[in-house]
Amino acid sequence: MRFQWPSLAVFIVLALFATGAQAERSADFGDYVVYYNAVRTDFFNPEIAKAYGITRSRHRALLTVSVLRKRMGLAAQPVPARIEARGVNLSNQIKEIKIREIKEPDAVYYIGELPITNGETIDFTITVQPKGGEKRTVTFRQAFVTD
DSSP states (O other), X not given: OOOOOOOHHHHHHHHHHHHTOXXXXXXXXXXXXXXXXXXXXXGSOHHHHHHTTOOOOTTEEEEEEEEEEEETTEEXXXXXXXXXXXXXXXXXOEEEEOOEEEEETTEEEEEEEEEOOTTOEEEEEEEEEETTSOOEEEEEEEEOOOO
């Protein structure tokens, strides 16, 4: 029997608990729920990071976004979406974030990396448009400690 690595989503959840970050950040938009967060990339297992093309470093963060469609009486369903994101630190420096789609058998999620420095606070703006849905915006602030 061949060993399969758990999905990136599993490692994101584990990294969030390890860092003490808020494990569930979400925004409810009627028929859709958007989950999002940012975590340092050095918390990821090296093999998982390599498999997903993530650069591991205490000076890099990974933004994660997933969009789920609510279904009456059933588990929410992952849906594809158009995602755009950027960050702005407290010195008004813009951090453009190139978003990539990751598809797995039971999941669709979006990731993007950005450089961070010790003590840097970033205000994230994420624009989400689920396939067939309205464009919505999510914002959140995250402080990073790298030392």
